[in-house]
Amino acid sequence: MTLAIETRQLRKEYRGRAVVESLDLEVGRGEVFGFLGPNGAGKSTTVKMLLGLVRPTSGEVRVLGGSVNEERVRRKLGFLPEQFRFHTWMSGEEFLTFHGRLAGLSARALRDRVPEALNLVGLGGRGRDELRSYSKGMLQRVGLAQAIIHTPELVFLDEPTSALDPLGRVEVRNIIHSLKDSGVTVFLNSHLLSEVEQTCDRVAFVNQGRVLRAGRMEELLGPPRSLDLRVDALKPELLSKLRKLGKVTASGEGRARLALTAGVDPASVAEVVVGSGARLQELTPHRPDLEDLFVELIELGGDR
Amino acid sequence: MRNVLLVAELALREAVRRRLVLALLGLTVIFLGFYLYGVHLLQVRLAERAADIGLDRPLRSATFSYAFATLFGLYLVNFLGGLMAVLSSVGAVSGEVESGTIQSIAYKPVSRSQIVAGKWLGFAVVTVSYVVVLATGLLVGVRLITGFLPPDPVPAVALMALSVLVLLTLTILGGTFFTTLANGIGVFLLYGLGFAGGILSSVGAATDTPLLVRLGSVASYVMPSDSLWKGASYFLQPRTLIDLQRLREDADGGGNPFVGTTPPDPTFLVWTGAYVLVTLALALLIFRRRDL
Structure with a gap:
């Protein structure tokens, strides 16, 4: 460079x-x-x-x-x-x-x-x-x-x-x-x-x-740390498979937020959903933004 | 040199656009009108007195009255020029640093020295022009009204212009490290020191106190403005008036503390020229190292 x-x-x-x-x-x-x-x-x-x-x-x-x-x-x-x-x-x-x-x-x-x-x-x-x-x-x-x-x-x-x-x-x-x-x-x-x-x-x-x-x-921002997903029906077997990928918080009507376990590839979530037979209607990744990183860095006093 | 002229042009245009020049011209007309009206009244009165004793024109001694009127008129011009030099340029450098305007200029391919030199040049043109125009207006006006013209007006006005340059250069130097307010106060104090030195010198001569005379002399080297005026005033007086004043000085030691009876010492003039150059060089050097 x-x-x-x-x-x-x-x-x-x-x-x-x-x-x-x-x-x-x-x-x-x-x-x-x-x-x-x-x-x-x-x-x-x-x-x-x-x-x-x-x-x-x-x-x-x-x-x-x-x-x-x-x-x-x-x-x-x-x-x-x-x-x-x-x-x-x-x-x-x-x-x-x-x-x-x-x-x-x-x-x-x-x-x-x-x-x-x-x-x-x-x-x-x-x-x-x-x-x-x-x-x-x-x-x-x-x-x-x-x-x-x-x-x-x-x-x-x-x-x-x-x-x-x-x-x-x-x-x-x-x-x-x-x-x-x-x-x-x-x-x-x-x-x-x-x-x-x-x-x-x-x-x-x-x-x-x-x-x-x-x-x-x-x-700096890294991969997404959580995902919002919406499926036609959030059945117990799908929920149980998702829990292996991270912490799931269901909010009804087929909606849930999944906080990914470290190292989990966000793309694997789509595979799990589709593999379970559910219809995937929405999958939105959330990565930390600069504001999160800014606050984190300043609060930590710069320690990595 | 191109950048110096560019910054000088900015200073000149600013003076015009901010109506500084317009205000000065207006005040100049008022001052000249007022003063010359006074001279006119004096001339009428002296003509009347001459008529009372059967003469068709004023006595030869009227020339002294006209000479004093011209002398004190130009004393005021000199004072106004000094005031103008300090007040117009007091924020030229420090004001731009304080407001931050300098930042968008100083990062460009123009050196700090060029910025300061350009500002000095711009304000020098404005203030010297002001003194020359005002002095010329007064001299021409008095000549038209009374027929009197001082023996050597050109070197006199040149010395007044030099005095204004001394004050301007000191103000620019102060602006490179003082705040605007501190700079203004500092230069006026120095101006006062020069004036006080002139008075002390006269008092010392009148009372035969060499220490006072020496103090006055030191003050005139620290701030040459008062001595420059005294040098200028020498060129403005008719020979007979100077002789009369010298007679008085020889008789009782006392002279007029506002005018001089000897031509300026060439050494002093060299000192004053060097003073301006060194002060300007210091301003350029200090501003080069200043954080903006």
């Missing part, structure tokens, strides 16, 4: 107190990577170190194969800060033109990119309005446009959907997917775990500046 981000024992202290203790992180190129952790876990400080906004106390950081202090690397970065503040006297177009020029775009490129970026974030037609007249959600959208106007290779999004309504969240999710499709690496910092679950290829849970667990979504 070619790495977009690599940190080794990254540490940041403020007045002797470690905010990030010793962070080892790898993010592959083209990945959508979720960076999760409770408030005060050191996520924003980590993002700032990766962007060169904060100087690490010790440790190593490599971004896009080089140092974040190199101009050629910075040219390829995009960033939407968590609490994005603007020069609100600018219009949307002026704002994007300024940030595009800072990122090194030519006047000719800007003529195309500014309306494209505004359209992409759903602000087409509002580019001439001053930012002070934008709603919170619109500001977040124009902030996102600022992060991608120069077609970066690595984009950091810190809580990109926090001010958006459900429609806006879907749009941002689509933008992230389209970034991924065009080979852009996305580093997503979000508290909305359902968003992360739908968007990210890999995630890392951090607390106190250490990675508690990291991996692909399916590896």
Whole structure:
């Protein structure tokens, strides 16, 4: 895997107190990577170190194969800060033109990119309005446009959907997917775990500046742990066979929840049902979601 | 350099769009109108007095009155320029750090030094232009009303502009490590120190107290703004007025603590130039290392 981000024992202290203790992180190129952790876990400080906004106390950081202090690397970065503040006297177009020029775009490129970026974030037609007249959600959208106007290779999004309504969240999710499709690496910092679950290829849970667990979504969440099933008739012989696979809680009208014994293949449940002569009408697997894993990891204090 | 100009352009456009320039122009017109009306009244009164004794124009001594009117008008311009330099730029760096606006700029391929240099340049253009426009307006107005023009207005205005640059650069430096409020208070205290140094120096000369004179001299090196004004005021006075003041200084040791009777020392000017450059360089260095 070619790495977009690599940190080794990254540490940041403020007045002797470690905010990030010793962070080892790898993010592959083209990945959508979720960076999760409770408030005060050191996520924003980590993002700032990766962007060169904060100087690490010790440790190593490599971004896009080089140092974040190199101009050629910075040219390829995009960033939407968590609490994005603007020069609100600018219009949307002026704002994007300024940030595009800072990122090194030519006047000719800007003529195309500014309306494209505004359209992409759903602000087409509002580019001439001053930012002070934008709603919170619109500001977040124009902030996102600022992060991608120069077609970066690595984009950091810190809580990109926090001010958006459900429609806006879907749009941002689509933008992230389209970034991924065009080979852009996305580093997503979000508290909305359902968003992360739908968007990210890999995630890392951090607390106190250490990675508690990291991996692909399916590896972290594991196989389904329980199943909801519905059959035409839940006869005693079927119930007895199901109990060999796990704990059964019947709820009447042919419905039951089966908490699988460790190591049992969920597919074998369908075989047992069909083999017993019952008609299988519904079989819904339930795997733990990121929220369950998040709570578990934080409550365990990171012990595996 | 391209990035420096881009950030400077942002500062300039912000000054225009946030109506800072408009407010300044409005206040300038009010100030000039008010002050020049006063000069006009003075000229009318002096002409009336001359007519009372049968002359068709004011006495030659009226030139001193016009010179003092110009001198104190420009003293106010110098003070307003300093005020403007500090107030307009006090949040230029620290305000953007506090609000977080700097984050979306500083991660781009623009160095921290370029950000600070660009801001300094933008505000330098605004504040120096302000002093030049205001001073020129006053000088032209007085000339049109009374016919009086100071002997060397160009070096005088240049020294006033340098004084404004000193204050601006100190404010930018303070913004790289202080909060906006602490920075504003700090620079005004330094400004006050320079002013107090000038007074102490005059009192020291009047009372023949070398220690006071030395204290004043040290203060002028720590904060050159007051000495720069005194240098500027030298170029604004007619030769005879300077001679008269020197006679008075020689007689009782006391002089006017608000004006100078000697040209600025070249060493002091070199010191002030270096002061601005070193202060700016420090601002660039400190901001490069600051966590945002």
